[in-house]
Structures are given as C-alpha cells and as structure tokens.
Amino acid sequence: MNDRRFALLLMLPAAAFLAVFVLWPLARFVYDSFFVISPFAGAPREFVGFANYAAAFASEAFQNAAVRTVVYTLIVVIAEFTLGLAVALLFTALGHRSAVFRTIFMYPLMIAPVVAGLLWRFLLIDNFGIVNELLYRAHILASPDQIQWLSDPNIALFAVALPDIWLTTSFITLVLFAGLQNIPGEVVEAARIDGARYPRLLFSIIIPLLRPVIAVALIVRGIDAARAFDIILIQTDGGPQGSTTTLSLLIYRTMTRFGDPGLASAMGTVYLFVMLAVAIAAIMLIWRPGSTAR
Amino acid sequence: MNPLETRGKSRLILWVLLAVTLILYGFPFVYLLLTSFKTPLDAIAVPPTVWPEQWTLENYVSALSREGVPAALINSVTTAVISTVLSLVLAVPAAYAITRFRTPSGRVFIIAALVTRMVPTIAVGAPLVEIMRSLGLTDTSFGLALAHTTISLPLSIWLMASFFEAVPDELDEAAKVDGCSRLQALWRVVLPVVTGGLAVTAIFAFLASWNEFLFALLLTSVRAQTTPVVIANFQTQFGLDWGGMTALAAVYSVPVIILTLFLQRQIVAGLTLGAVKG
Numbered sequence: 001m002n003d004r005r006f007a008l009l010l011m012l013p014a015a016a017f018l019a020v021f022v023l024w025p026l027a028r029f030v031y032d033s034f035f036v037i038s039p040f041a042g043a044p045r046e047f048v049g050f051a052n053y054a055a056a057f058a059s060e061a062f063q064n065a066a067v068r069t070v071v072y073t074l075i076v077v078i079a080e081f082t083l084g085l086a087v088a089l090l091f092t093a094l095g096h097r098s099a100v101f102r103t104i105f106m107y108p109l110m111i112a113p114v115v116a117g118l119l120w121r122f123l124l125i126d127n128f129g130i131v132n133e134l135l136y137r138a139h140i141l142a143s144p145d146q147i148q149w150l151s152d153p154n155i156a157l158f159a160v161a162l163p164d165i166w167l168t169t170s171f172i173t174l175v176l177f178a179g180l181q182n183i184p185g186e187v188v189e190a191a192r193i194d195g196a197r198y199p200r201l202l203f204s205i206i207i208p209l210l211r212p213v214i215a216v217a218l219i220v221r222g223i224d225a226a227r228a229f230d231i232i233l234i235q236t237d238g239g240p241q242g243s244t245t246t247l248s249l250l251i252y253r254t255m256t257r258f259g260d261p262g263l264a265s266a267m268g269t270v271y272l273f274v275m276l277a278v279a280i281a282a283i284m285l286i287w288r289p290g291s292t293a294r
Numbered sequence: 295m296n297p298l299e300t301r302g303k304s305r306l307i308l309w310v311l312l313a314v315t316l317i318l319y320g321f322p323f324v325y326l327l328l329t330s331f332k333t334p335l336d337a338i339a340v341p342p343t344v345w346p347e348q349w350t351l352e353n354y355v356s357a358l359s360r361e362g363v364p365a366a367l368i369n370s371v372t373t374a375v376i377s378t379v380l381s382l383v384l385a386v387p388a389a390y391a392i393t394r395f396r397t398p399s400g401r402v403f404i405i406a407a408l409v410t411r412m413v414p415t416i417a418v419g420a421p422l423v424e425i426m427r428s429l430g431l432t433d434t435s436f437g438l439a440l441a442h443t444t445i446s447l448p449l450s451i452w453l454m455a456s457f458f459e460a461v462p463d464e465l466d467e468a469a470k471v472d473g474c475s476r477l478q479a480l481w482r483v484v485l486p487v488v489t490g491g492l493a494v495t496a497i498f499a500f501l502a503s504w505n506e507f508l509f510a511l512l513l514t515s516v517r518a519q520t521t522p523v524v525i526a527n528f529q530t531q532f533g534l535d536w537g538g539m540t541a542l543a544a545v546y547s548v549p550v551i552i553l554t555l556f557l558q559r560q561i562v563a564g565l566t567l568g569a570v571k572g
Contacts, residue, residue, distance in 0.1 A: 003395045006476060010391035011403055014384040014447060021444045022410050025421035032421070090312050093300040101316060103558045107323065109565075110550045112505035114522040115543045119326050122536055128340045130325060144341060166322060171565060178566040180298060188297035206298070223412050230507035234526055251416050252508075261420070268417045279412040283405075 026272070033266040039259030052266035062267055064242070065250040068157060069226055072246055075161045076225040077218055083165070084172030084217075089202075091173070092180045106174065108167045117234035120163040124149035150236050153243035160235045160244050164228060172217050179213035180206070219282045226275060247271045323547070330354065330540040337537035353541035363542065365517075366524040369435055370546075373510075373520055374503035376439035381446040381499040382492065389454030390480050394466065404455060407448040418444060419512045426513055435518045441509040446499035453498065456567045457491025458484070494564035497557060504550065521546050 033052050035045040056062050087105070091098045108116065123131050126145050136144040149159040183206065191205055207214070229248040232238070238245035238253065245253070251271065255264035300308060325344065329337050330353050332346040337353070357363060392400040422441055423432075431437030461484055469479035485492070510520045525546070528539045554561055 004397050004399075007391040007395035007397045007400055010387035011400065014388035014407075014451060015403060017384055017443065017447065018407065018410060021422070021425075021440060022413065022418055025418045025425060026413065028421040028424070029417045087312075087315060089298070090308060090315070092296055092298045093308055094305070094312065095296060095299040098312065101312060102562075103555060104316060105319060106558065106562070107551050107554065108319070110501065110554045111323070111547050112507070112522050112525075114505075114507050114526055115547055118525060118539060118543060119322055122329070122540070123322055123325065128338050128342045130342045130344065133341050166319070174562055174565050178562075181296060183297065185297035227414050229415065230522070230526075248414060248416055248508075251414075255416075255420055264420070268414065268420070271414055272417045275412050275414060276409065280409065283408070 029265050029272075030269050032261060033269045035262045037261040039261060045262075048262070052262045053270070055263055056266045056270060061242070061245070061250060065245050065247045066271075068244070069246040069248075072157055072161055072228065072232075073222055073225040075158060076164050076228075077222050079161070079165045080169045080172050080221060081214075081218060083169045085176055087169070087173045088176035088180055089206075091177050102174070102177070106170045109170050111167065113163070113167065113228075113231045114234055116163040116167050117160075117231040120166070121150065121235045124159055124162070126151060151240050153241045156236055156240055156243045160232050163235070164225060164231050167231075168221060168224070172221065175213060175217045176210060179210045183209050215282070215285070219279065223275065223279055326540050327544055327548075329537065330544045332537060334535065334537040337540065338534065353537040354545070356535075357538040357541040358545065360538070362519065362524060363521075366519050366521045367545070369514075369518055370504060370520040370522075372435045373439045373442060373518070374500045376436060377442040377446060377503040378496050378499040380439060380443045381450045382496060384443070384447055385450035385454050385495065386485070386492075387480070389451050390458055390484070392451070393455050393458040394463070404451065407451045410444070410448045415445075415508045419509050422509070423512055433513070433515050433518045438510060438513050438518055438520070439503065441513055442503035442506055443499075445506065445509075446502040449502070450495045450499055453495045453564055453567060454488075454491060457488045457494075460491075461487050490560060490563075493557070494560045494567075497553075497561060498564055501550065 034047060034049060036048050036052070037045045091102055111119075123129055126132075126148055129149070131149070132141060132144045132147060135141040136146075141147065147155070150156055187205060187209070188201065191201055196204070227248060228246065229252070232244050232246060232249060233252075236244045238249045247267070251264050251268045254267060255261050328344060328346055331349050331351070333348055333350055333352060334356075336343070336347055388403070391397075392404050419441070426432050426437045426441075429437070431440070465483055465487065466476075466479045469483040470476070474482060505522065506520075507522045507526070510523045511526075514520065514523065521542070525539065525542055528535060528542070
C-alpha cells in the first residue's frame with residue numbers, strides 16, 4: 001500500500017463520521033428548506049420551491065434578528081478585543097511574575113455558557129441584582145433599580161452580551177499575550193531609541209506585528225458570538241419585546257414553538273451560507289499557505 | 295526579558311491596575327459561591343448583600359437531592375467521557391495522516407474540518423433529531439455524545455495535527471528502520487512523544503461536551519438529560535430558587551475550574567495553538 005492510500009485510510013474514519021453527522025444533517029437541513037412541513041413526525045410535506053426563502057426575507061422578524069445578530073457580534077468582539085488587548089499588554093508589561101494572575105484570569109473559560117448566562121441574570125436582575133446595588137452604593141446610580149438591564153428593550157442586547165464578554169475575554173488575552181511574546185525586541189528597542197512613545201509604539205509596531213494573531217482570534221470569536229444561543233436564551237429567552245432574539249433563537253423558536261420546520265430551515269440555510277462565506281473569506285485573507293511553518 | 299516589559303515606578307501602577315481588573319473579573323463567580331452558602335431567603339434579599347449572614351449548606355442539600363439532578367450529573371460525565379474517547383480515536387489517525395503524508399486530500403480535509411467549526415449548531419441539531427430517531431439513539435448518552443463529537447472532532451484534529459507537526463519525521467523513519475510497521479510507528483513511537491498534546495486535546499473535547507447546551511436540549515428529554523439543561527429548567531420547574539441554582543452551578547463549575555488550575559500550562563498551550571492555527 002502506498003503512502004497516499006495509507007493516509008486516506010487513516011483519515012477515513014474521521015471523514016466518515018463528519019460526513020454522517022455533519023454533512024448529511026446539513027444536506028437534509030437545506031433540503032427541508034424547500035418544503036412546507038407539518039411539525040408532527042411522519043406528517044405529509046409539500047414541495048414549495050423557494051417560497052420559504054421568500055417568506056423568510058419578507059419576514060420582519062428575520063430581518064430584525066439578522067441585524068441583532070450582527071450588532072451582538074460586533075458588541076462582543078469589539079469589547080473583548082479592547083479589553084483583551086489591554087490586559088494582554090498589562091501582563092506583558094509585568095513580565096513573568098504575572099503568571100499566577102494569568103491562570104486566575106483564565107477561569108471563566110471553563111464555565112458553561114448556561115451557568116454564565118444564569119449568573120449574569122442573577123447579577124443584573126432588576127430588584128435584587130448586586131450590580132445595580134453596588135453602582136448605587138458607589139453613588140453612580142440614583143436608585144438601585146434605575147437601570148433595567150434585561151427588561152429595557154433598548155439596552156437588553158448590550159446586557160445579554162456581558163456574560164459572553166466575561167466568559168471569553170481571557171481567550172483573546174491569552175492568544176494576544178502569546179503573540180506579544182514573539183515580537184522581536186530589536187524592533188521595539190529601535191523605535192524607542194527613535195523616540196516613539198507608547199501609543200505610537202502600540203499602533204505603528206505592536207498591532208501591525210500582531211495582525212495575523214489578532215485576525216485569527218477575531219474570526220474564532222466572531223463566529224462563536226454569531227452562533228450564541230444558550231447564553232441569550234437563559235437570560236431573556238429572546239425578550240423583552242424580542243429585543244434579544246438573534247438568528248439562533250429565532251430559528252430555534254420557528255422550528256419548535258411555532259412549528260414551521262420548513263421556514264426555519266430556509267432561515268437557517270441563509271444563516272449557514274452567510275457564516276460560511278464570511279468565514280471562508282476571512283480564512284483566505286489570513287491563512288496564506290506557505291507563510292507559516294505549516 | 296520581553297522588550298515591552300516595564301521597569302521602575304510605573305510598575306506599581308500597573309500592578310494596581312491588574313489587581314482591580316482581577317477583582318472585577320473574579321467577582322461574579324465569587325458572588326455565586328457566596329450566594330450558594332446563603333439561606334434561600336437571604337439569596338434573594340432586597341437590598342442584596344455580598345457576604346452571607348448565616349452560612350448554610352441548605353442549598354446544596356436541596357439542589358442535589360432534587361429529582362433528576364444526580365442523574366443529570368452522571369449523564370454529563372458519561373456523555374463527556376464517551377465523546378472525548380470517540381473524538382481522540384477518530385482525530386489521532388486523521389491528524390497523523392495529515393501531518394505525515396502531506397497529501398492534497400489531507401490539506402482539503404483539514405480545511406473542511408475547520409469549516410465545520412463555523413456551522414451554526416441549530417442547522418446540524420435539528421436534522422440530528424431525526425437521524426438519532428432512525429438510529430434508535432433518541433434520549434441516550436451515546437447519541438448525545440455522537441452529537442458532541444461533531445463539535446470536538448474538528449478541534450481535536452487541528453490540535454493533534456499541531457502536536458504531530460512538532461515531532462520530527464526522523465522519529466518515524468527510525469522506527470521503520472527498526473522494523474516497525476507504519477501503524478506501529480504511530481502507536482509505539484510517535485504517540486508516546488505527544489502524550490502532553492493528547493491530554494490537551496482530551497481536556498478540550500471533554501469541556502466542549504461538558505458545557506454544551508443546544509444539542510443536549512434538542513436530543514435528550516428524560517433519561518439522558520445533562521446538567522446544563524437541568525440548570526436551565528430550574529427556574530420554571532421550581533419557581534425562583536436562586537439559592538439552589540447557584541449551588542448546582544457551583545457543583546458543576548468548581549471541579550472543572552480546579553482541574554484547569556492544575557493543568558493550566560497544557561490548557562494555555564492548547565488555547566493559543568488552537569487559535570493561532572485556526
């Protein structure tokens with residue numbers, strides 16, 4: 001047996017698994033989007049072509065959910081990147097003695113999103129949430145229920161993003177910290193000798209040198225944020241007044257509660273292809289074959 | 295020493311800044327732990343207090359003795375273990391083939407695996423309900439573990455490929471000269487070198503299953519339900535029992551956090567590797 005055959009043989013089990021449990025379900029999902037399906041198992045289905053897609057695009061709920069998904073993703077990614085970079089620079093500036101603190105900082109990564117969502121709901125809850133109470137005691141708020149984090153439709157989308165930011169800022173920090181360790185010392189020293197101050201150093205040298213690492217971290221986080229489900233479901237269940245219903249929640253609800261799997265599949269298919277297109281474009285831009293050790 | 299390291303007086307300011315950040319960052323979970331030791335009434339007192347007035351294990355006793363809770367904890371462990379084993383068994387040979395033989399099919403496969411990570415969970419989850427039904431795996435830990443493996447397998451392949459990449463090809467060559475078959479070279483020579491990497495991959499596969507919610511919600515109902523689903527159902531089923539909920543959340547989170555502290559070096563390696571490579 002030649003190497004090529006042997007390699008195929010070794011990859012076969014994993015490939016077969018992904019084909020059966022990812023590709024096949026996805027194909028069925030896309031196929032279902034062309035039918036009107038009764039929510040009861042075994043009930044008749046009717047081929048309707050692109051009618052579900054037309055219905056999806058015409059649906060205000062779908063348009064709003066798409067916008068919310070984009071806004072949510074932007075909130076999460078921008079907040080995480082800003083905080084994550086700041087903390088990574090802090091750790092780098094403090095050197096190896098910050099190691100213990102890096103470990104402590106990492107702990108939210110191990111917490112289930114459901115637990116995080118629940119915890120933050122508890123922290124932000126209107127009448128006995130500790131966040132408002134502490135803000136009140138610090139004289140930032142005039143009364144402990146001044147901000148209705150999760151029940152004010154105007155700010156709920158920001159509030160539900162908090163646990164996501166809390167959970168995974170450490171991830172961005174760790175990745176950027178690892179990147180910062182590889183910045184060549186001579187470049188930084190040379191810039192310092194030329195009189196560059198810290199902001200200049202940051203924007204002209206550090207960030208450009210970190211570009212590939214930053215890009216990968218942002219893509220990974222962006223994709224995960226765009227798929228967020230449990231964290232939002234547990235905090236607001238999409239409310240108040242649908243202000244936190246992102247695509248994942250809308251599709252789930254269309255499928256289970258409103259009992260329209262065909263329409264849900266059409267919405268999900270659009271979502272799927274947009275995600276894949278964005279992700280593949282991003283990979284192509286960053287992942288330049290031959291530019292790294294691989 | 296890193297060129298961006300600071301010396302002198304500004305160090306003190308930075309340490310203070312770091313301390314403040316860590317306190318803010320650590321507070322939510324500390325508050326959860328403290329609440330879990332309050333009496334159920336104190337847990338929802340208005341205005342809320344940080345420190346328990348009276349320490350009690352009441353919430354733990356009531357949460358853990360609730361119908362379905364012990365079973366859910368066992369289900370979580372069972373599902374995560376099955377999914378981890380499955381993920382490693384499938385990922386190790388695939389990753390080895392991708393890094394050792396560098397065939398075009400290998401390159402296509404690793405990118406395809408990466409793309410799998412970008413699929414919305416709901417798009418796989420909904421049809422999986424049907425597939426599990428036809429396989430007779432509805433509401434079983436094994437069925438859920440299969441679903442969880444769709445998440446952990448792509449990541450496992452990427453991680454293992456990175457670890458294999460770090461092992462020089464000469465090692466396999468030497469093994470073959472010594473009379474090992476290609477499979478024996480993998481099993482007896484290369485795999486023992488990457489046990490650290492294997493551990494990292496196992497931790498990530500375990501955590502992916504341990505924390506997963508949507509598949510568990512769609513694919514289980516009574517017998518195979520995992521803890522995240524039970525935690526999510528707490529409020530509706532038992533009224534507003536924040537004390538019990540914080541206790542169960544603590545039971546579910548503290549062991550993995552402690553495990554992580556012990557294994558933090560490996561986990562950081564995995565996180566940064568997984569991210570930088572994809």
